[in-house]
Amino acid sequence: MIRQCGLRATPQRRVVLQFLVRRRIHATAEEILEAVNRAVPRASRATVYNVVRDLVCAGLVRELSADGRASRYDARIERHHHFVCDRCGRLEDVEWFDVAPPVRRLKSLAGHTVREYELIMRGACAACSRAD
Numbered sequence: 691m692i693r694q695c696g697l698r699a700t701p702q703r704r705v706v707l708q709f710l711v712r713r714r715i716h717a718t719a720e721e722i723l724e725a726v727n728r729a730v731p732r733a734s735r736a737t738v739y740n741v742v743r744d745l746v747c748a749g750l751v752r753e754l755s756a757d758g759r760a761s762r763y764d765a766r767i768e769r770h771h772h773f774v775c776d777r778c779g780r781l782e783d784v785e786w787f788d789v790a791p792p793v794r795r796l797k798s799l800a801g802h803t804v805r806e807y808e809l810i811m812r813g814a815c816a817a818c819s820r821a822d
């Protein structure tokens with residue numbers, strides 16, 4: 691996957707991508723750093739952050755920002771939406787459904803080129819809802 695995107699498959703890049711793909715989580719940069727340090731003990735913070743940035747640029751990983759919390763990274767490439775729990779902070783995948791914004795009719799988007807869009811739904815996750 692990494693080579694197909696024109697990047698060299700360095701050990702750090704492989705570890706970061708494997709971590710994100712296998713664990714299917716939306717990890718923060720800190721969590722990625724911890725995981726990489728277990729596998730490649732000498733990787734510095736700056737290296738890991740550069741690796742994550744390269745993978746985002748190559749389109750292998752998506753960067754998600756949720757509410758001013760630290761960015762999270764998602765290696766699930768198929769289109770999907772997200773749900774963020776207000777209470778426990780869980781970030782869950784929601785299967786894709788079409789919500790095409792009427793880009794051409796929106797004044798605030800005049801002259802813009804929209805590359806992609808997604809919904810972030812907020813509320814209480816199933817576990818937090820049950821705890822009520």
Ligand SMILES: [Zn+2]
Pocket residue numbers: 775776777778779780814815816817818819
């Ligand atoms: Zn929750």
Ligand SMILES: [Zn+2]
Pocket residue numbers: 716764766770771772782783
């Ligand atoms: Zn996701």
